[in-house]
Amino acid sequence: MSYNWATRLGAGFAMVIATAGAAAAAEVNVYTYREQPLIQPIFDQFTKETGIRVNVVFSNKGLEERIRAEGAASPADLFIAVDAAILEKAKAMGIGQPIKSAAVDKAVPAQFRDHDGTWVGLTYRARIFYVSKERVKDTSLTYADLADPKWKGKLCVRSGQHPYNIALIASMITHLGADKTEAWLKGFKQNLAAKPSGNDRSQVKAVYSGECDIGVGNTYYYGLMATNDKEPEQKEWAKSVRVVMPTFASGGSHVNISGALLAKNAPNRDAAQKLIEFMVGGEAQKLYAELNFEYPVVAGVAPTPLIADLGKLEADKASFAEIAKNRTKASELVDKVGFDDGPGS
Structure with a gap:
């Protein structure tokens, strides 16, 4: 035992x-x-x-x-x-x-x-988008779309310095290079509905309550919320969103x-x-x-x-070792653009 x-x-x-x-x-x-x-x-x-x-x-x-x-x-x-x-x-x-x-x-x-x-x-697991069933009609999105001005004031995410987001940003550096990733991160920041806060479940709650239209989170939280008998309100959060598997320009979702x-x-x-x-x-x-x-x-x-019902997941082929090398730069960029200060700063 x-x-x-x-x-x-x-x-x-x-x-x-x-x-x-x-x-x-x-x-x-x-x-x-x-x-x-x-x-x-x-x-x-x-x-x-x-x-x-x-x-x-x-x-x-x-x-x-x-x-x-x-x-x-x-x-x-x-x-x-x-x-x-x-x-x-x-x-x-x-x-x-x-x-x-x-x-x-x-x-x-x-x-x-x-x-x-x-x-x-x-x-x-994948880093995906939780989108409002009522307010978002898009069924296909990319990580680049987080910087698209059409989403100004409609995005929510936890701290950019959280390891989940550092890994995503490091992946963007792997695909785009540091300069283009910095520009993307600035656009992402200006599209936020509020300062980054909370955890991944908090972003789904924010979509449910109408604070934002798209929340960034990991796939497994959908299962954890949808089956949460101890906190049934989380089941309602999960019901209010649809999962979109975003991709990089070259295809594949960050995992x-x-x-x-x-x-x-x-x-x-x-x-x-x-x-x-x-x-x-x-x-x-x-x-x-x-x-x-x-x-x-x-x-x-x-x-x-x-989880299978969320849709087909094609994992990004980028090397985990290469992504790991870019994590320090990713953290530096988060601070450089003042990502955690929120939009308008």
């Missing part, structure tokens, strides 16, 4: 693992940014089928730095992140090693794997991934690799899609019907 070791930190954690002896072969240690409800059932199913226990440290920051600080004594076998840039950062920090698995290479398209094999994608990196000093490397292979297997991919409303990386495994 899996259990959470989030309270067993530092040297104490390492000592427990180091003294596990013969039991080490029957366990795997995971450091993850993925929220527990969205991944624990997968770990539990893996343990049920293999007998390999999954020890987990859940956190929302600092895990890659912790693995580096622990060095050769680190108990971490796998590091799971929800952003390709974080996986690229972890790789650059030298805390990973190649995943050598024919099963992984066969199951996961090259687009969703690190070219050196250090990390592999597990799920992906980001959750993924796993095999730790450089993994004490249970074989067990860790078995867990990776399980997570990209059909059973886990289907379960993953059902839990978090993201898209499976494995071809032939369909997203949940609720």
Whole structure:
């Protein structure tokens, strides 16, 4: 049975693992940014089928730095992140090693794997537009349209410095270059209905209430809102919008991934690799899609019907490594144009 070791930190954690002896072969240690409800059932199913226990440290920051600080004594076998840039950062920090698995290479398209094999994608999602069913008739839009004056005062989005938006802006730099992206970002800013604020769900709420006509958000929030029995008002927000899959000029929608990196000093490397292979297997991919409303990386495994009904998603082919390189410039541009100060500033 899996259990959470989030309270067993530092040297104490390492000592427990180091003294596990013969039991080490029957366990795997995971450091993850993925929220527990969205991944624990997968770990539990893996343990049920293999007998390999999954020890987990859940956190929302600092895990890659912790693995580096622990060095050769680190108990971490796998590091799971929800952003390709974080996986690229972890790789650059030298805390990973190649995943050598024919099963992984066969199951996961090259687009969703690190070219050196250090990390592999597990799920992906798109940055899309939530548009008012009543006030927006357009069924086909591009990211460039965010800067079109026809939408002046009709757009809403969370902070430009949020990682979701930094990834989108970095993708624009990859496609357009920094100068054209800066001009686009200025136009986007002037089309905002108000200063960027809130989270992705807030943008859908703003469309529902008439504050704006188009909100920018991730695909999986539609599923989370449409099935939210605890906060039924969110179901009404979801009903008020239609999802448009915007594209770049060259085609394809911006996507980001959750993924796993095999730790450089993994004490249970074989067990860790078995867990990776399980997570990209059909059973886990289907379960993953059902839990978090993201898209499976494995071809032939369909997203949940609720997400599939949003329309066909063609993922942008831009390299995640290239996009990650442009994130610093993206952040600089957000500040340079005063994006978070809102329109008219």
